[in-house]
Amino acid sequence: MARLESNIPLAAQIAEQLRRRIASGEFPVGTKLPTEFQLAQDFGVSRNSVREGVRALVHTGMVRARAGDGTYVTAADALTPALRRRTTTERAVHVEEVRRLLEREGARLAALRATPEQRAALRDAQEARLAARSGAEYMAADLTFHHVLLEASGNPLLCDLYRGTGGIEESVHRVTPTDTTYERFAARRGELDAAHEAVVNAVETGDEEAAARAALHSVLLSEALPSVEPSAEPGADPVR
Template identity: 55%
Template sequence: MPRIEPVQTRSEQVADQLRDRIAAGEFPVGSLIPTEKDLAEETGVSRNSVREAVRALVHAGMLASRAGYGTYVTDTSDLAPTLARHIDRDREQDVAEVRVILEREGARLAALRATPEQIDALRSALAVRSDALADGDEDAFTAADIDFHRMLMAASGNALLAELYRGVGGNELALHNVGMSRETAEMTAAHEAVVTEVAAHDPGAAAAAADHLIALVEALS
């Protein structure tokens, strides 16, 4: 029996077009999208349909509006914002377990797929992290740690995995519970071990290194 596809409304079609254009990088995060009038002319639909499409993407967390400024891009996908809205309602243990799975699998896949440039970027993030730790700069330390883990997920070559990781809060909860003040030489070494195994293109060892790092963080949480 043939599958019957649902019929999209004009506003849904416009919303999908905007999603595609944002995902393709035509409108980067922080940039303004065209005005309601311009979008109506571009797409050939009514301004009411455009308004509904934009409202749907605002609700999804991809767009935001500011009086006197316009409507701008806040995220390249509606997956992460949608997941983020569920975090507070889900059991903390459930969320933590999903993060562990993503972190481990991200490291394993990165060992298989990371490019030399991505490995260099991971090393640079760790260098910034270490410098911030030495300087006692909490903000720089936090930013570098978040960058490192997101880069690791990006190096997995699986865009959905990286987006899921970001959507469930990545390593931000661990940073909140542990933070720079509780960083140890063993934790610094554990981060470096993950990069070493990724650079060696050893997926099993990279996953094991990620497991060790996660265990250290959980012990301090």
């Protein structure tokens, strides 16, 4: 049974303990929290106290209640949803500038700190990018590449900031064509692939300045790609 203090409101204590358990990975993002009944038994409190505690986490954006289904974890901390809310009201150019800074510094630190396992994972992600034969495969590999790169920085706060500002997700979703038009996109992405290869090479050799330059170059190239037109007429080329 979880231990609660007597001088702090129960709902606040429950919210804090659940926040810590989510942050520790006990309840990963995407998973469903135990039921109110199960949590009430765990904490030794009423279901009303659990409901209030969970509601506090809903307000932070860490969890989301689905009517008739349960409550799901949507973020590992309160920072990520707070930043996401801010980026939706901020000018796009300001968000892009922050992402460039984070990616560039993340790559520089990765060149200094990446473990052999992380270097291997980054190389594997790049190979998967090159081998992608559909929009879905390319998107998954590219997201993995950038997540591995930032994790290799060894700075968890930098990773949280990166995720909170949308990371590379928005860019990947914006420019990756559907599978029916992917071949035309793949034929034109050579410079982007080369920029990612330069990032991997710099991280593998520990060249922090080269890693920073290559990462910034890859982001700028991605930003320069035209958006996919979801309503394009059949046969139209969505990548101009």
